[in-house]
Amino acid sequence: MTTTLAAPDGITPETPSSSAVSRPRRRLHGRWILPLWSWLVILWLVAPILVMIVFSFNDGTGRTVSTNWQGFTFRWYEHLFSSSDLTHALVNSITIGLLTTVISVVLGTLMGVAMGRRKFFGIGSVNLLLFANIAAPEVVLGAALLSLFLTMHIPLGYGTILIAHVMFSVAYVVVTVRARMAGQDPALEEAAHDLGAGPVTTFLRVTLPGIMPGITAGGLLAFVMSIDDYIITSFNNGTTQTFPLWVYGASVRNGGGVPPQTYGVGSLIFVIGVLLAVGGAIWNRRKV
Amino acid sequence: MSARTVRARLAPYAMIFPGWLWLVIFFVVPLVSMLSVSLMTGSDVDGFTQTWHFHTYVEAWNKYHVQIVRSLIYGLIATGICLVLGYPVAYWIAFRVRQKYKSMILFLLLLPFFVSFIIRTQTWNFILSDNGMVLGLYHALGFHGGHVLNTSTAVIGGLAYNFLPFTILPIYVSLERVHPSLLEASADLYANKTKSFLRVVLPLSIPGIFASVLLTFVPVASDYVNAMILGGTRNTMVGTAIETEYVTNFNPPMASALSFILMAVLLVGVFAYARALGTEEAMEMAATA
Numbered sequence: 317m318t319t320t321l322a323a324p325d326g327i328t329p330e331t332p333s334s335s336a337v338s339r340p341r342r343r344l345h346g347r348w349i350l351p352l353w354s355w356l357v358i359l360w361l362v363a364p365i366l367v368m369i370v371f372s373f374n375d376g377t378g379r380t381v382s383t384n385w386q387g388f389t390f391r392w393y394e395h396l397f398s399s400s401d402l403t404h405a406l407v408n409s410i411t412i413g414l415l416t417t418v419i420s421v422v423l424g425t426l427m428g429v430a431m432g433r434r435k436f437f438g439i440g441s442v443n444l445l446l447f448a449n450i451a452a453p454e455v456v457l458g459a460a461l462l463s464l465f466l467t468m469h470i471p472l473g474y475g476t477i478l479i480a481h482v483m484f485s486v487a488y489v490v491v492t493v494r495a496r497m498a499g500q501d502p503a504l505e506e507a508a509h510d511l512g513a514g515p516v517t518t519f520l521r522v523t524l525p526g527i528m529p530g531i532t533a534g535g536l537l538a539f540v541m542s543i544d545d546y547i548i549t550s551f552n553n554g555t556t557q558t559f560p561l562w563v564y565g566a567s568v569r570n571g572g573g574v575p576p577q578t579y580g581v582g583s584l585i586f587v588i589g590v591l592l593a594v595g596g597a598i599w600n601r602r603k604v
Numbered sequence: 605m606s607a608r609t610v611r612a613r614l615a616p617y618a619m620i621f622p623g624w625l626w627l628v629i630f631f632v633v634p635l636v637s638m639l640s641v642s643l644m645t646g647s648d649v650d651g652f653t654q655t656w657h658f659h660t661y662v663e664a665w666n667k668y669h670v671q672i673v674r675s676l677i678y679g680l681i682a683t684g685i686c687l688v689l690g691y692p693v694a695y696w697i698a699f700r701v702r703q704k705y706k707s708m709i710l711f712l713l714l715l716p717f718f719v720s721f722i723i724r725t726q727t728w729n730f731i732l733s734d735n736g737m738v739l740g741l742y743h744a745l746g747f748h749g750g751h752v753l754n755t756s757t758a759v760i761g762g763l764a765y766n767f768l769p770f771t772i773l774p775i776y777v778s779l780e781r782v783h784p785s786l787l788e789a790s791a792d793l794y795a796n797k798t799k800s801f802l803r804v805v806l807p808l809s810i811p812g813i814f815a816s817v818l819l820t821f822v823p824v825a826s827d828y829v830n831a832m833i834l835g836g837t838r839n840t841m842v843g844t845a846i847e848t849e850y851v852t853n854f855n856p857p858m859a860s861a862l863s864f865i866l867m868a869v870l871l872v873g874v875f876a877y878a879r880a881l882g883t884e885e886a887m888e889m890a891a892t893a
Contacts, residue, residue: 436617460637
């Protein structure tokens with residue numbers, strides 16, 4: 317559709333005089349309203365992050381972060397891991413996140429590779445399953461899984477959290493891997509096959525490197541969703557704490573406020589995450 | 605058929621099986637068992653028995669219709685706010701931002717995801733609290749009183765804040781696909797900017813808007829974290845009700861019935877959208893967001 321409508325190069329029917337007259341006036345108001353609007357929206361999106369980082373340096377004596385500026389301090393960073401509950405919850409979140417990533421990448425990559433190329437009988441029902449899994453509300457997923465664990469008398473804790481996290485992240489890995497797989501030229505694999513490579517060698521040496529960006533993206537998505545999940549985890553955690561659950565529990569105990577270390581840990585995670593993302597992007601660009 | 609082609613035919617099933625099994629056991633089976641739980645009768649003390657009675661649904665509606673309707677209203681308002689705020693941003697990135705800065709701007713939109721959802725929401729509690737910075741500024745300007753936290757405004761604001769990136773990204777993806785030559789063509793055919801936008805750009809971004817609404821409305825309407833942290837006790841949503849019935853009151857039939865009422869309302873809409881859009885495309889958009 318687009319190609320038929322595209323004007324052939326060299327034929328620009330617009331006369332210079334008409335554009336010279338109409339353009340400056342039309343652009344005058346359009347030029348700043350849109351960027352201003354967008355930057356205000358972006359400012360709104362990052363505002364709480366700035367508040368969190370600034371107030372992680374706020375001095376104070378209370379049990380929660382003071383809403384007034386009490387002076388600059390590194391105190392909370394020095395005692396970042398002094399609360400063993402918080403440290404424990406954080407360790408749980410990170411290890412569950414890593415395990416979730418590994419399991420859902422293995423399961424999801426296999427599914428994505430199988431679904432990305434060939435059409436086979438039953439693919440529609442698998443698609444529907446994945447779509448329903450992504451579209452279902454978190455609170456329903458959490459409540460349903462809890463009823464399974466309760467009826468099967470499975471003790472709640474670390475294991476059930478891990479099961480839940482893989483359940484809600486695997487579909488995202490499938491989708492990213494499948495998209496990458498669909499974009500890969502099948503001739504590459506055929507060539508490998510013609511040159512005598514077996515299916516396993518072909519997969520490891522040809523298919524896998526090609527879909528690696530999809531696997532990386534899906535794995536990152538799984539990790540981020542796992543480490544950040546509150547709703548589903550809160551149904552299936554038993555007495556095990558993760559970082560988001562700990563933060564919520566602490567804010568309930570303290571009437572809405574959170575202990576000062578919380579903003580410190582939040583800022584640290586933010587900085588590490590941003591550095592990893594930016595570093596990864598730069599590294600990728602260099603490789604190309 | 606040789607053994608080799610048989611193996612090649614079976615290979616996709618073998619590859620799909622482990623992930624499929626995980627989803628069947630931990631997603632499909634729980635939903636089915638929840639459906640049967642919702643048709644149980646009994647009490648916390650006497651235990652629950654399968655009676656296949658539909659009355660829990662009626663009770664759930666009678667007890668929580670306020671929360672159900674409120675969730676839908678909050679969901680619609682927050683989604684509307686996200687569309688109004690987000691569409692111009694998506695448009696700006698797709699058509700005005702120079703190519704080399706696009707990924708940087710998109711990265712800025714994703715920055716909130718580097719901070720835990722709970723901390724982001726709690727920080728809004730911190731900012732909006734009665735002695736927080738917003739009301740502090742308000743008082744410093746000479747006004748008295750004022751109250752933001754524990755109002756519906758705070759909850760809807762929090763919901764819109766938390767889900768805005770999910771609105772912007774699919775619209776951006778669909779606008780990015782609009783070929784610039786189409787705009788040139790419409791300009792050549794004497795359409796002014798408004799007309800070009802209304803007749804060319806907007807219709808082409810409808811799939812993106814569909815995906816955005818889907819990705820924003822479903823999690824917003826079923827969210828209860830914002831209501832818990834920003835809404836106090838008077839702005840509870842259906843998610844709060846499900847959580848309370850299950851965890852606090854230990855009434856699984858009621859919680860299950862509520863879950864199905866919520867899903868029935870949401871999924872009917874979702875599948876209608878998906879039909880119009882094609883499931884695969886909707887899911888890919890879900891993944892890119």
